[in-house]
Amino acid sequence: xxxxxxxxxxxxxxxxxxxxxxxxxxxxxxxxxxxxxxxxxxxxxxxxxxxxxxxxxxxxxxxxxxxxxxxxxxxxxxxxxxxxxxxxxxxxxxxxxxxxxxxxxxxxxxxxxxxxxxxxxxxxxxxxxxxxxxxxxxxxxxxxxxxxxxxxxxxxxxxxxxxxxxxxxxxxxxxxxxxxxxxxxxxxxxxxxxxxxxxxxx
Amino acid sequence: xxxxxxxxxxxxxxxxxxxxxxxxxxxxxxxxxxxxxxxxxxxxxxxxxxxxxxxxxxxxxxxxxxxxxxxxxxxxxxxxxxxxxxxxxxxxxxxxxxxxxxxxxxxxxxxxxxxxxxxxxxxxxxxxxxxxxxxxxxxxxxxxxxxxxxxxxxxxxxxxxxxxxxxxxxxxxxxxxxxxxxxxxxxxxxxxxxxxxxxxxx
DNA sequence: TTCGTTTTGTATCGGACGATACAAAAGTCC
DNA sequence: GGACTTTTGTATCGTCCGATACAAAACGAA
Numbered sequence: 001x002x003x004x005x006x007x008x009x010x011x012x013x014x015x016x017x018x019x020x021x022x023x024x025x026x027x028x029x030x031x032x033x034x035x036x037x038x039x040x041x042x043x044x045x046x047x048x049x050x051x052x053x054x055x056x057x058x059x060x061x062x063x064x065x066x067x068x069x070x071x072x073x074x075x076x077x078x079x080x081x082x083x084x085x086x087x088x089x090x091x092x093x094x095x096x097x098x099x100x101x102x103x104x105x106x107x108x109x110x111x112x113x114x115x116x117x118x119x120x121x122x123x124x125x126x127x128x129x130x131x132x133x134x135x136x137x138x139x140x141x142x143x144x145x146x147x148x149x150x151x152x153x154x155x156x157x158x159x160x161x162x163x164x165x166x167x168x169x170x171x172x173x174x175x176x177x178x179x180x181x182x183x184x185x186x187x188x189x190x191x192x193x194x195x196x197x198x199x200x201x202x
Numbered sequence: 203x204x205x206x207x208x209x210x211x212x213x214x215x216x217x218x219x220x221x222x223x224x225x226x227x228x229x230x231x232x233x234x235x236x237x238x239x240x241x242x243x244x245x246x247x248x249x250x251x252x253x254x255x256x257x258x259x260x261x262x263x264x265x266x267x268x269x270x271x272x273x274x275x276x277x278x279x280x281x282x283x284x285x286x287x288x289x290x291x292x293x294x295x296x297x298x299x300x301x302x303x304x305x306x307x308x309x310x311x312x313x314x315x316x317x318x319x320x321x322x323x324x325x326x327x328x329x330x331x332x333x334x335x336x337x338x339x340x341x342x343x344x345x346x347x348x349x350x351x352x353x354x355x356x357x358x359x360x361x362x363x364x365x366x367x368x369x370x371x372x373x374x375x376x377x378x379x380x381x382x383x384x385x386x387x388x389x390x391x392x393x394x395x396x397x398x399x400x401x402x403x404x
Numbered sequence: 405t406t407c408g409t410t411t412t413g414t415a416t417c418g419g420a421c422g423a424t425a426c427a428a429a430a431g432t433c434c
Numbered sequence: 435g436g437a438c439t440t441t442t443g444t445a446t447c448g449t450c451c452g453a454t455a456c457a458a459a460a461c462g463a464a
Contacts, residue, residue, distance in 0.1 A: 001432035002440035024314065027228050030422060040443060045423065047441090101317040107372065111313045112226065114376040115303040124376050151392075156385040163386045166372045167365030170309065174316040174326050183358040184365045190353075191393065203462040204410035232452060242413060247453065249411090405464095412459070421450070429442070434435100 012037040080138035095172035282340035297374035
């Protein structure tokens, strides 16, 4: 019974992600959203409730198809240290390749929305925890294989790596300079790559 | 000749900083600004032109009284490595002590405004360069004093430290967890503090 | 005092915002 | 073919936005 929907929910959520990703929550108008999604205002409200609810749906969709996808792909690599390096390689290349400098929707939201919206802040904190947990698993795995310098403490290093993800994403929103981003992560990747049985070069 | 202004420009700029710092450029209305600044809308426009011009004035004022003030104070410390550590100590404490989670106006602006406003992006890039340059000077000074491990390359490490500043400021907008922020900077500060004549503990 | 200049206060301007009322349309079920 | 339900399209709703027009007010200059 009832009239069927004229749009695919995943498709219009992707379009909503495009809007929110580039402009943020407040600066994106419902008319912008409806136009990009190819539907009318009332259809948007009927399907998603209000702008904030649509934003949360889009954020969740982004986290699955972007963040978790990359984490899952990296976690399948045999070498955990190479997985961390590849993670940042992809992150920097993707950030530099985007002419709109959109950065990361999660990081953007952490800064724009989280301080004023406790419910969304909880979502963001959980997503950031997932990234940190990925790094920690990789580091613990490397340490278990005897591949990590003992001075590298997995918990703190995972926090630092999460911080680097945030820093790369924020920097890439202002400047497009590969040497700057590469240089930022280089000392840390070198610290991780160092084998425990090889002395730090004098 | 002419009627004198009823307000002090520095005072109202401080009030404008409070607004923009907490809510950003777009989310702060001219009525919010005028209310906090204690003046009327037309006075605001008469004195500052428009909202964006006021924002740039407030940003410049913030950079001087907040960023450069801290850099100048840290640079006067005799030990450059201690200056770097103290810089982050202050940064983290200030971030955690703010109940409004305002973070840093420069970092907030880098994420909110810079991608869509090339002129402001140039200002932000210059401010970030100042922070990076401060770290680089401190590292070069430490190296010249024989106090820095040779594996620490000042240029890249300065970029990394700038990244850490950004990361601390963004993280503190979402979570209030000192152990998280301390843990994030701990591996780097340990790397910098390590004396070149002392072997990394096995 | 009168003139000239700038600032201040009141009252808006047109437009964009988020969100809806309402009826026509497009389906399923009997 | 009707009855029922949900979606769609049109036309708004009241509110807030950035920005001003205009005149009264407050000063220095003459």
